[in-house]
Amino acid sequence: MRAAPRWPAALALSIAVIACTAQAQDYPSRYIRVIVGPGPDIVARLFGPKITETLGQQVVVEPRPGAGGTIAAQAVANSPPDGYNLLLASASYTINTALGQSPLDLAKDFAPVGLAVTVPFVLVVHPSVPAKTLAELIAYAKANPGKLNYASSGIGTPPHLAGEMFKAMAGVDIVHVPFREANSALNAVVSGATQMMFSIASTAQSQIAGGTVRGIAVTSRLAGDGRQAIAPGAEAWDRLEQRLRVRMGRRREDLAHGAGLDDADLRAKLTTAGYEPAQKNTPRQFGAFIAADTAKWVDLVAKTNVKAN
Secondary structure, eight states: OOOOOOOOBSSSOOGGGGGGGGGOTTOOSSOEEEEEOSSOSHHHHHHHHHHHHHHSSOEEEEEOOOGGGHHHHHHHHTSOSSSSEEEEOOHHHHHHHHTTOOSSOHHHHOOOOOOOEEOOEEEEEOTTSSOSSHHHHHHHHHHSTTTOEEEESSTTSHHHHHHHHHHHHHTOOOEEEEOSSHHHHHHHHHHTSSSEEEEEHHHHHHHHHHTSSEEEEESSOOOTHHHHHHSTTOEEHHHHHHHHTOOOSOOOOOOOOSSOSOOHHHHHHHHHTTOEEOOOOOHHHHHHHHHHHHHHHHHHHHHHTOOOO
16 A cells, blocks of 8 residues: 655755645644755755744754665655655656656655655766867767766666656667766766766766866756856756757646745855756646656656666
């Protein structure tokens, strides 16, 4: 039997958690726990004070890494559905669903709260790679099939699937080299052991600034200053899609625009840390976002025949 719906937010925590006050008239009457799965917990820690200010209760951030997010997800799924236990998730959860790796169903075992941020990848290359733009990298890869290696934090992880999507979209032959975790993968690019990687922007920023890797493109629709803050000189990913005229996966539902995260200081801190603050969205819209994201990865897995360990 599946657990009753909970009150987590996948991909990032949102102050839309206030929607769960319908659970009881006196909600919240005690502290709220945010359990963090794969990835850094900085988003939860930045949002915590804002939630405390809004709801008047302390937010306790509890990292539960490991098992691709299953440990964190089960901790929330096994807790009472009372709005006091939230899940800060990432794309790992929708990817695990697509790969058949998760014992839990995001759509059936959890209730969406809202999207607060997205985390762009930066396509980075070792300085020895003779390409300074996305077009040059694609041309070089096509002229040298199988010569370029791309690192990831393991089979079935978001950096791996991002690399497979790039291969399918650009029509290039590059070789996947999995590592045990993201820092080892990025270090392999820094050392030149591998030539490229889709790295989380917040992780790659210092290496780009130091010149140990070159930022080629950002998987983001940020324009101008937002993109430049992540990787100066990098190209926006949507230009690649426009140029290739290829659509991978299924259309993602647009989130509603509104006041959203209107705290200027919070938005600035998120952007500086390499995250893109979301616009105002509802649990229903976020549920559609999760469904579309899952469908996208299901489609990619079917087209590329990616297998998990």
